[in-house]
Amino acid sequence: MKTKLKTLLISAALSTGLAAGVAQAQERVFFGIATGGTGGTYYPLGGMLAQVISNNSELQGKKISATAETGNASVANAGLLGRGSIESAFVAADVLDAAYNGKNQFKGKEIKNLRALGALYPExxxxxxxxxxxxxxxxxxxxxxxxxxxxxxxxxxxxxxxxxxxxxxxxxxxxxxxxxxxxxxxxxxxxxxxxxxxxxxxxxxxxxxxxxxxxxxxxxxxxxxxxxxxxxxxxxxxxxxxxxxxxxxxxxxxxRAIWATHTDLPEDIAYAVTKALYENTDTLAKVHVKGKEISVQTALESVSIPLHPGAERYYREKGLIK
Missing domain, CATH: 3.40.190.10 (Periplasmic binding protein-like II)
Incomplete structure (x- = not known):
């Protein structure tokens, strides 16, 4: 199943007290983040990350609108990405590696379209x-x-x-x-x-x-x-x-928890959301103490699967990849 990423034209009719104005259209890109249950850490941090992306990401006039969704954590999230049912997800580093390479729970069922956006914090x-x-x-x-x-x-x-x-x-x-x-x-x-x-x-x-x-x-x-x-x-x-x-x-x-995606995510979207995360980590720190442990300096730690090209472009700009 292809990624559900899509754009929606939203028309807003402008009116005055005397007459209706002319409708304007704004292109909006929707971006989902699969997290975990409400009793864990994925959920609150995912919610704040969605706000950070929505408030700090634009693509040549397009507005990225991100939402966090509750999920069943790492194994289920890897499956969602493999099916292209969500744009991104939080996955533990060991589970992500097993999913990509077909080990442990994924033996004989490797998910080769998985790509990393960056490392988050130690769980x-x-x-x-x-x-x-x-x-x-x-x-x-x-x-x-x-x-x-x-x-x-x-x-x-x-x-x-x-x-x-x-x-x-x-x-x-x-x-x-x-x-x-x-x-x-x-x-x-x-x-x-x-x-x-x-x-x-x-x-x-x-x-x-x-x-x-x-x-x-x-x-x-x-x-x-x-x-x-x-x-x-x-x-x-x-x-x-x-x-x-x-x-x-x-x-x-x-x-370490890893923020992951799949190969169908457009490069410009991957670049924009990766940049939004690592250049607004101070905002995440206000939601949960673990947000203080998210840093661009540790963004590649425990990442064993290929990076998404959009994320890789950001890390090259920051000098983390030569």
Whole structure:
């Protein structure tokens, strides 16, 4: 299916108190951004990015009108791009690489029309659990949400279980969303949830404000083994105070989010939206603390698939590509 990118002529009839004026036409280009659920970080940042693009992008008199759409996060977003059902989407770096190269969930189903616009911010892997669950091994025999089967979260949980010499048979797996799993933890119907998102994450903030939680560390030899298998992940620290009751730094891992598109997006559009993002990062920082971590200096980090020619043109202008 071809991209849904299209233009619409909007005519505005100008009138005075005495007579109607002459209609004028303005050409408008619509540009969609697939994000994630409302309980994560993709959604609020995607909404602000849409505003930034709409307020700062013009193409020879054409106005770009961007909108953010809720989505089912990385794996589903990669599929949307592959089908040309949306102009752009947020996708975790490891999932984007797997989709392009036909690995893991995409084995035998590579999506070769994917292209990168640029890197965003590191997404923190947060293993949120009931009080008393203090290490990954404590999850044996317990219930844990990993999101939809085949999702990036689901794949990561399998990799973590393997790294800790466990399997899915050793846990009671749940497939709830971020917000749903937070509600289940609060109600005592779920022991833990694996949530990969920019921190602080809205669903965890809301949960911690009314319920004691534990953020389980992911570190040591098992995680080192995982990082060798998944090079897109890196060790990071969730600072003390990120959530109510989390009073100590928590060692965990993170993966960078990538803004991606497909080959059917026109070059001038790709150039304009890429420029709008990286030249207005201060605005994104006002919406979420992770917006402060988006920078043109890190725009090519963890980008393993081809760049869209429009984005590449912008990076050449900035001297990031020779």
């Amino acid at each position: 923190t892997v947060q293993l949120v659990a009931q009080p008393g669950i203090n290490n990954f091994a404590d999850l044996k025999g317990r219930s844990i949400s990993s999101g939809s089967p085949g999702s990036g979260q689901w794949q990561l949980l399998g990799d973590l279980l393997s790294a800790y010499d466990m399997s899915r048979d050793d846990i009671k797996e749940d497939y709830s969303s971020f917000s749903q799993s937070a509600e289940k933890i609060k109600d005592g119907n779920l022991d833990a949830s694996l949530i990969t998102a920019g921190s602080p994450t809205a669903s965890i903030v809301e949960l911690s404000n009314g319920h004691d939680i534990s953020i389980v560390p992911l570190t040591g030899a098992p995680v080192k083994k995982l990082l060798e298998k998944q090079p897109y992940y890196a060790q990071t620290t969730l600072p003390a105070g990120t959530y109510k009751g989390v009073d100590k730094d928590v060692e965990t891992i993170a993966v």
